[in-house]
Amino acid sequence: MNSVQQIQEALKADIKQAIIQAELATEAELPAIVLEKPKEKAHGDYATNIAMQLARIAKKAPRQIAEDIIANLDQAKASVNEIEIAGPGFINFFMDNSYLTDLIPVILKEQDAYGKTNAGNGHKMQVEFVSANPTGDLHLGHARGAAVGDSLCNILDAAGYNVEREYYINDAGNQINNLAISVEARYMQALGREWPMPEDGYHGKDIITLGEELAANYKDEWVNKPEEERLAFFRSYGLKYELKKLAADLEQFRVTFDHWFSETSLYEEGKIEPALNVLKEKDYTYEKDAATWFRTTDFGDDKDRVLIKNDGSYTYLTPDIAYHKNKLDRGFETLINIWGADHHGYIPRMRAAIQALGYKANTLEVEIIQMVNLFENGEKVKMSKRTGKAVTLRELMEEVGIDAMRYFFVMRSSDAHLDFDMDLAKSESNDNPVYYVQYAHARICTMLRQATEKGFSINEDFDANLLGTEKEEDLLKQLGAFPQVIVDAAQNRTPHRMTQYVFDLSSNLHSFYNAEKVLDAEHPERTKARLALMQAVRITLANALDLIGVSAPESM
């Protein structure tokens, strides 16, 4: 908890105390006291609507209640300068902002750690994301999921949650057989043979490259081998190749995982039967039409789901239930799955499984990432999975750069469709929010560099009382809010909140920069104070950018 949060908590506690003292409500009746930051500066630093909320309980007019609260509030203790009652019964607090001057030394001292809190209390959670089939290149939807998932993990981590990142590898189903026959076809084609791509094959360019690689390394060695042996080889070779490529692309995209979990391992380690047995023992299953069904309708799904098909094999759901049981067995208290919009229909049955296994429905959270539409020259770029012409993560990284992608993909709320404007993302102009934000950081670096050259030292040895302009105070307040912004973004699972914060802070920095001169030989003391402020802004900007995986350049 930093000084700003301490002040807020203290104020809330004092308000609560005042209400009880004034006998407006008992502690049990009292709703949570919410302090909000008014949009209008004229409405103070904080405002609360508690007087209106208490109107019914206390059976008094809101404004009268507000009077009673104020009368019982020790202003000095709560660091309040001035209180006013406004509108229908808002209580506006104008704070004694001297605490803000303590902020800069804290930020300069904490550096990379500034913003981190223990709000999450080490709550053990796991975020599973991307989890794309190892049968082709990552496309835009995966890229957005990767950016959002990674940023969310960073934010949760900074807010004091104990978070693990996991990638589920679907290496057991039909799609891997299709991968094998696709690799086979590309291998044969690379050797100049007539060998049509099967209907269900993967048409991605990566498989063509893979076929060529095989042809170069093995010549026609595999052409005349028995089909079973050949396909087994292509299967394992293809899987390794694809996984290596996925990991490399993601790493380049600044996304790494703590754990890559193989679906096949569930079979090898016999995890599926025990999971199935839990459902059977609890009588959530039944037999019908020579298949085994899971009664997901008991948990609100609109129809029951098959677990074991009439040919004896499992549906996709069955190992997935075993997988989620495994996650829970590993002791995670909350599971977050980040899925593409096309999987949202899958949520009720997975949540049913969680409950059937004996856990609360909200143990599993599913964040749905809506579609990405790519725009170039003002026109929507058409994508086709069949022809393999979808734009890949790698191509986009090469074309628009990682910083722009990371920023754009988390810029919007995840449940809104995203129009990705390639021209904007590529443009090195003020239209591009990534440049705007990075420029703010680079600008500060330039000032700090020149300050050092001119012999100014940047450290905690400065007089904070020399910082008092409106823009300086705005910056300080915003810096102080950073830890709480992280907590909010973590609790609400809204990483896009972080891009907003970065943008707003950058905007205030640019505004300050144009209004005030930092390096001023005629006012060395004020210069030192402003340099310290600039350093604090720089650290906060860099920390915020780091949370969303965007670099903070020192010059541009």
Place this chain on the structure above:
RNA sequence: GUCCCAGUAGCUCAGCAGGAUAGAGCAACAGCCUUCUAAGCUGUGGGUCGGGAGUUCGAAUCUCUCCUGGGACGCCA
């Protein structure tokens, strides 16, 4: 047909555990570089928050209903 998401300024979007005069960027218009990077700043105009009803002191926010756009509804994965 059922379910999910969205509908807010000309465009792209914030705001949605109800709160004061609904915000930002872009676009439009008017200004600011002999001064730390103008990749920047300052100002102006712009809205029936998809329509309608309800809940209450108060609704963009909650409920119902209708309209529009997108997605999902396999013994595929």
